[in-house]
Amino acid sequence: MLSSMLTRLGLHTPPTVRDRVRAGMHLHAVLGALPHLVRLDEEAAATARLMGKVAIEFRVFDGPKVVLSFADGALKVSRDACSNVGLFFPSCSALNRMFDGEKVNPIPFKNFLGHMKALQLLPKLTDRLTSFLKPSTEALADVAFRAKHVELSLLVGLAATQDLVESDPKVRRVAKELHDATMVYEIPGGPVAHVKISHGAIEVGAGPLKDPTTSITIKDVDLALGLVQGKVDTFAANGSGDIRASGNLHIADEYNNLFDRVGLYLK
């Protein structure tokens, strides 16, 4: 409301589609992976426990918002929960710059003085997430770490499709035609993630689903790592059977139209 008024007065330039999509992905998909990080990583879980009970809102002017609700070590991410402390970003591009690694100082709001400890601990958690999503070569030498990196990357990539659907006008046409379906991405002996598509909305989670519409099986974690790093040709892997799709491949194709585009926005 305020943003459109300011736009009409010439005092505000709305974010570009790219900035809006990226901001949504950063808040919803990247920060949305924090509960999975807490599930997978003991260090992150310990930090979450130290956060106590607090709901931290990330709000972007003329952009997306998200609330991270911590309670006794558990963490929930939602778009519309109530918060008791917030971090305000003046624009999508400011938020994106921060996620790209630039120093950006958000403006704290609500009862930030009462939750200083949580606000100080939060970067520890996000840094830990970064270490998994943008890992060092040394870290990747560890088999268990590799599996976690792959799982978190997969979950972020899958979740990011929801923001594409919401904010990229070109994608909306395709999204309207998405069939309701369930898809499972499975790495035998490794992580499993799933996607539920219902009326154009996309919900992503960890773990298998019973009798999915489509299954994508990736041979092993190392192949998945190659895919995440862009070192493995998806088509070659598909042709050789290293990636196996079964079930309704039309649905897989429709969804992959979206999934393939995530890389245009998130690195």
Next chain:
Amino acid sequence: MALYNFEKSNELFQRATKVVPSGISGNKNPAFAVPGSFPYYAVRGEGCRYWDVDGNEYIDYLAGYGPIVLGYNDPVVDAAAAEQRKLGAAFNHPTPRAVELAEKLVGMIPLIDWCAFGKNGSDVTAYAIQTAREHTQRRKILKAKGEYHGSQSWCRSGLGGLIENDFEHVLDFEWNDATQVEDLCKKFDGDVAGVIVTPYHHPAFANQVMPKPGFFADLRRICDKYGAVLILDDVRAGFRLDIKGSHEYFDFKPDLTCYCKAMANGYAISACCGTDPYKPAASRVFFTGTYYTSAVEQAASIACLDEMLKSNAIDHMMKMGTMLQKGLKERAEANGLEVTISGPPTLPFMSFSNETNFRRSQRFSGEAARRGVLLHPHHNWFIMRSHTAADIKKTLAVADECFAIVKKEFGG
């Protein structure tokens, strides 16, 4: 019997992915079927059979996705093409073959007065909608949801390389729902240039749906009422239902028709045909391509259409298709399975009833391919004139084995 493997196909595909985007583009990419269960590269064909790079032989029911209507390497068509090739393939000008083929089509297909040639179905469906827009000076094109009209921007699915404006004026209606068509014509009264339809609904990944009685009559009435052009995309089914075009088979009168696949038994040619009132608009649309006037394909098309007529090919294909459809249903039932056979006999498709994720179809088709019968799990099949009763019998014997595997693995 030793089951086929596809090692050389995969080796070639791995090489291809290094030098060709996606290895094989479009619907011939392995991902469209089930990677590992089908060949990726062919070497040669003969009649209704072809051989892949691993030396595996198939009774083929995909026919190059449709163009092989008589059979691979048909001697009559190939001789006509070879004769023209001796004279030259492409010139600064069209050759007499262009006029001869146009006259043949105009003489053979009731209703049409002219035709223009392209290379692929997409060329002529795009030309048809441009002609409709030019004729009416309007923008909107109505098409059935899920229908395939080619790979050009106005109708392509997916996202790659497309912008919103590409489909801004293309609106979908549900197949067989003439009320929706009329509603869209009312809503955009004065701006609907044309309605493009296939003779029956043949999307991939779904059963085929025939037109409801009166559907085409309704479309004709609506197009006349609102001044829209009725376009028949007969690219896939053309000359497999009726040699005079599928509108004769379904008894309706489109304004423009598009043909391709069965025109020349595998030689690259397509045609947009129309009635006299649309000829001036068609003339104003700049329609060209380097090879649109190539003579070899035109000579092949003349020979193919002659041969189709002479041998009463469609009647034979209808018989073979009916035998296949009936046999598959019987063998499925004998194995305790229920299948849905859809589409006309010459372009049949089979799916397992009450299944939406195609797992049984994929298993069935994959096992059939490993036993030398090529039946696509997601796309309609094509009968050729060269299919014989013995081929169908052999196919059904293989199907029997594959149904048993499906039954064992999935139950009923």
